[in-house]
Amino acid sequence: MKKISVIAGNSNLKLAKDICEHLKVSVGQTICESFPGGEIHVQIKENIRGQDVFIVQPTCYPPNDSMMELFLLIDAARRASAARITAVVPYYGYARQDRKDRPRVPISAKLVANLISTAGADRILTMDLHAGQIQGFFDIPVDHLYSINVLTSYFKKKKIKDLIVVSPDVGGIKMARAYSKVLNSPFAIVDKQRQSAKKTKVMNVIGDIKDKNVVIVDDLISTGGSLVEAANALRANGAKDVYAAIVHPVLADPAVERIKKSILKEVIVTDSIPIPKNRKTSKIKVLSVAPLLAETIRRIHQNRSVSSLFARAGVEA
Ligand code: R5P
Secondary structure, eight states: OOOEEEEEOSTTHHHHHHHHHHHTOOOOOEEEEEOTTSOEEEEEOSOOTTOEEEEEOOOOSSHHHHHHHHHHHHHHHHHTTOSEEEEEESSOTTTTOOSOOSTTOOOHHHHHHHHHHHHTOSEEEEESOSSGGGGGGOSSOEEEEOOHHHHHHHHHHHTOSSEEEEESSGGGHHHHHHHHHHHTOOEEEEEEEEOSSSOEEEEEEESOOTTOEEEEEEEEESSSHHHHHHHHHHHHTTOOSEEEEEEEEOOOTTHHHHHHHSSOSEEEEETTSOOOGGGOOTTEEEEOOHHHHHHHHHHHHTTOOSGGGGTTTTSOO
């Protein structure tokens, strides 16, 4: 294969540019626009024949447009004779709809996987999937990255005493265990019940968090209900400072307002999803995963191991 070519849709151009800076290439020229009737039109403006093409497009807000842009860019790359196409989707939208938990509902995460493959992707590179099993929804190779080293390095530098890692729900135990291993601290669990898409209720706090400084870890923050409810319950049970390390800042309304008013000291997130200017607040700190994604892209291109990037992180790639 001749060379790496990185192209991007509109969903996170800044991340694509930052990845390219690390790879010392420039973002490929594309047109990605909407026709007056709402249809999306894309065009790759340079020759990618025989190249190893990486399409950077997290399927974040507006998720349906982001996804359509991704499908169209993959199709365009395939028809332009790319040698190999990797969909780089650091945030994989629709991931929470990953099973039939009620009658007559779709398994949307599986349908999205089918659509990415059908469009013509040869592989997918993603990060901190809501559920690791989603990898199995694909019949093409999946490289599943974890941002654990990026997020934990922040807390290591802070040298917080009496630190405890907390999962805001039972589904996040594996993630909390991995973080507690890297941070060399114990972990506890918040037993949460979801009452609606916007409302959650804490039932119990499992573990001793009294007089401890807490870092809540989660794969994503949407409306902020889970996080703020968990923070309140932890404080009510005697926790001191409460921080959060959340990979994907979906930040749907009213998450930012909730965080601002909350007892949370800091919320650390990655740049897998861009945060618009009007949603920025001093409480939310963004760490970049561009170096990690760039290194992974380099390794995929050179057919080198990706899992060795996680050798010491307590997780498997
Ligand atoms: C749940 O399983 C997820 O890991 C998140 O905790 C949850 O989806 C966040 O949603 P929200 O911010 O709306 O509570």
